[in-house]
Amino acid sequence: MKEAVFHFPTDGTPVKCEQIKSGHINETFLITTDTGALYILQWINQYVFPNVDAIMNNMSAISSFLREHEQGQMAMISYIDTLDGKSYYDDGEGGAWRIYRFVPNSLCLQRPGCPEDFYECARAFGHFQYALNDFPAQKLEETIVNFHNTVDRYRQFREAVVGDEAGRLHEVEDEVRFVLEREERACTLHRMREAGLLPVRATHNDTKINNVLLDRDTHKAICVIDLDTVMPGLSAFDFGDAIRFGASTADEDERNLSRVRLDLDLFRVFVRGFLEACPSLTDREIEALPLGAYTMTLEVGMRFLADYLNGDKYFSIDYPEHNKIRCRTQFKLIADMEAKWDEMCRIVEEEKK
Ligand code: GN1
Ligand code: MG
Numbered sequence: 001m002k003e004a005v006f007h008f009p010t011d012g013t014p015v016k017c018e019q020i021k022s023g024h025i026n027e028t029f030l031i032t033t034d035t036g037a038l039y040i041l042q043w044i045n046q047y048v049f050p051n052v053d054a055i056m057n058n059m060s061a062i063s064s065f066l067r068e069h070e071q072g073q074m075a076m077i078s079y080i081d082t083l084d085g086k087s088y089y090d091d092g093e094g095g096a097w098r099i100y101r102f103v104p105n106s107l108c109l110q111r112p113g114c115p116e117d118f119y120e121c122a123r124a125f126g127h128f129q130y131a132l133n134d135f136p137a138q139k140l141e142e143t144i145v146n147f148h149n150t151v152d153r154y155r156q157f158r159e160a161v162v163g164d165e166a167g168r169l170h171e172v173e174d175e176v177r178f179v180l181e182r183e184e185r186a187c188t189l190h191r192m193r194e195a196g197l198l199p200v201r202a203t204h205n206d207t208k209i210n211n212v213l214l215d216r217d218t219h220k221a222i223c224v225i226d227l228d229t230v231m232p233g234l235s236a237f238d239f240g241d242a243i244r245f246g247a248s249t250a251d252e253d254e255r256n257l258s259r260v261r262l263d264l265d266l267f268r269v270f271v272r273g274f275l276e277a278c279p280s281l282t283d284r285e286i287e288a289l290p291l292g293a294y295t296m297t298l299e300v301g302m303r304f305l306a307d308y309l310n311g312d313k314y315f316s317i318d319y320p321e322h323n324k325i326r327c328r329t330q331f332k333l334i335a336d337m338e339a340k341w342d343e344m345c346r347i348v349e350e351e352k353k
Pocket of ligand 1: 022023024025026048205206208226229241252300
């Protein structure tokens with residue numbers, strides 16, 4: 001049992017604690033009490049999120065906005081305060097912990113089992129975006145500064161290459177070149193943002209499909225979770241990260257690269273669901289969606305690669321080569337997007353109607 005759980009009020013006494021393997025940053029546990037109540041306990045990685053208060057403040061700002069403006073159309077996770085009234089428990093050893101009640105009869109998917117599931121996820125993320133259309137994004141704190149600032153990601157990437165801290169550069173020279181050759185295109189969205197061509201909104205910024213809870217029986221979306229990276233951003237980021245992860249034909253850490261492709265049918269289904277649920281996007285935002293997929297894929301690929309060069313300090317890994325394997329799948333996807341670029345744009349145009 002994790003000691004932290006005893007700092008929260010629970011129905012019954014916690015008797016069972018199982019780790020849920022999902023996500024590369026925080027740690028998540030399913031807690032069962034002797035009365036059968038279920039809770040999700042999370043350890044927040046403060047190397048990645050140094051400002052836990054900012055996360056919890058953002059979350060509560062968004063929850064109260066949605067409660068007021070949306071009449072509860074979309075469910076939200078509500079965290080339970082500690083016994084002494086704080087939003088998280090600080091264990092004094094650098095650990096921050098929080099807890100919420102497990103959402104009954106819910107599941108999250110690691111891969112879309114069928115197009116309908118992916119469509120549901122698209123609607124959930126699209127709706128999240130739409131529901132926050134009038135939320136003043138500048139009120140949100142940047143929980144990770146420059147999170148999707150691709151220009152700054154390139155700066156950090158170069159630092160990792162020059163530093164070569166783990167002495168691995170010689171293994172990944174082709175991958176480094178791949179990233180550097182694509183800099184201009186990858187930074188386009190950021191420059192459009194700076195030029196005021198795309199609206200800055202409250203965005204989720206980590207839209208893997210496993211961040212949507214679905215009803216176990218109907219597979220209808222219940223809510224969007226993992227709001228730690230909700231920050232000011234571009235709609236294309238949320239669209240793009242979901243495509244990167246969910247419309248790939250293989251896992252993020254597939255070793256056999258011939259299995260990794262962009263599935264255009266899934267791409268289309270996601271475009272449809274996202275646009276239907278988020279009618280507030282401007283024409284220019286819609287046109288930017290394919291570039292969102294491209295940018296998010298390249299960006300996370302270069303983050304995996306930078307972490308590999310730095311000696312795996314950021315993403316949790318299961319084996320020493322893990323980040324190298326991960327970056328290769330992202331670059332394979334990028335190459336496939338380049339080959340399918342015209343079709344991606346055509347699909348967005350067709351679905352726009
Ligand atoms: C991390 O932990 P998880 O899986 O929710 C990362 C995302 C990456 C993703 C890659 C805070 O998300 O940005 O896209 O891994 N989250 C953070 O799978 O860096
Ligand atoms: Mg996450």
